[in-house]
Amino acid sequence: MAPSVLVDQTTAVPATKSLERVVISASHTNPSLQVTADHNLKSVDAPIYAPGRGEVLVHIKATGICGSDIHFWKTGRIGSLVFEGDCIIGHEASGIVLQCGDGVTNLVPGDHVAVEPGVPCESCFLCDDGRYNLCEDVRFAGVYPYAGTIQRYKVHPAKWLHKLPDNISFAEGALLEPLSVVMNGITTAGLSLGRGVVVCGAGPIGLIALAAARASGAHPIVITDLESTRLAFAKDFVPSCITYQVDRTKNAQDNARAIRALFGTSEYVAPETVLECTGVESGVCTAAYTARRGGTVMVIGVGKAIMNNLPFMHLSLAEIDLRFINRYRDTWPPCNCMP
Missing domain, CATH: 3.40.50.720 (NAD(P)-binding Rossmann-like Domain)
Incomplete structure (x- = not known):
């Protein structure tokens, strides 16, 4: 699938605005694209969550469409990874930090970041060995049941967000994942x-x-x-x-x-x-x-x-x-x- 990059042109919530647990307000929606268990696509207004400890709320500005997204849509699985219900897809993304949860020291609101979509358990022998990409308990964005990045607002651990240099655009930041x-x-x-x-x-x-x-x-x-x-x-x-x-x-x-x-x-x-x-x-x-x-x-x-x-x-x-x-x-x- 061609690496189409979807750039969200909507106006961002001000980076200093405090968010409620689920919804900011009626005027701020979170459109998302979901794959269903019966191989359909649907657009859903997803909840907006406030970041917990060590987490960051990101306004997603660009998301790539990966071949794996197409696999999940058309077949519902890649190997042992199976869509057993509806799930927001997407994992190639970048955006703007809107709000930081307690304990976040490496990022501040307004930072431009690329999203590393896999969040490993950090306690298994593979994570201890530095091979966290093989962690069997990884929470990977866009793989059921973990919500992906084709949504306007996403909460993600700060540790797995990477600040972008000023000379890298949001589209280029999203392409750091396939790179x-x-x-x-x-x-x-x-x-x-x-x-x-x-x-x-x-x-x-x-x-x-x-x-x-x-x-x-x-x-x-x-x-x-x-x-x-x-x-x-x-x-x-x-x-x-x-x-x-x-x-x-x-x-x-x-x-x-x-x-x-x-x-x-x-x-x-x-x-x-x-x-x-x-x-x-x-x-x-x-x-x-x-x-x-x-x-x-x-x-x-x-x-x-x-x-x-x-x-x-x-x-x-x-x-x-x-x-x-x-x-x-x-x-x-x-x-x-x-x-």
Whole structure:
């Protein structure tokens, strides 16, 4: 899904205004977009809550529409994450601090912030180990039953809000979330300066991966897609990239062979890293055959719960590291600093 950014142009409540527990007044409403358990969308005037201890009330100014939002709307689930009732969707967001609860010292009313949507339990062994993105008790905005960011006013813990520099707009602040996904994937894959990389998929995440790979110093960079128009956009976006239109009449091995040929004839110069940004089974298979022996395939895209046709023995004999990520951790500060 294209990264449409919905910017709320309504007048904000003054940052110094004190809020009641549920409703500010009849003149201040909280329109929201909810997904229902029976795969419908509905607009609802949601309650407005005052922030508790350690919390902040944010006027959401921009929210992106993620592919996962579409998955939840159309199918009601992603893997084990199931919509069992109505829930406000959205998790890519930024806004203005309106009110701070007791104990908040890092933010003040009027601050511009980006929302890190996952709130981990901070008491399990994974949180203790710093791997809070794997916390099984995470309260993630926009995943049932936790209200998301496609609403005008949202309460969120101050710890998981990140102050935006003056040169970052609300739309750019909302896009720090998908950038965080890519940053986690690139870091986990170990993408390095001057080494070749393939980006599978020229959708929103693929384009961010393309830009981030270029910024990391990876070279050469090949980006693939089924659609020529997407590849044309990618080429205009990062002119130094090489594009490859996946041939629907070829199997994964043949497409991979054509992609590898773009790097030269030597096995050494074949791509060491493949960033698979579609989550489509055929794309993962193509990525597996594209990476050089001893290379890494990093699956960033969201796909089917079960994939039956992965080339297991090829991955095994070539010692290709097939890796995955679950969202992100510790990415907002460095993403905030990227030019």
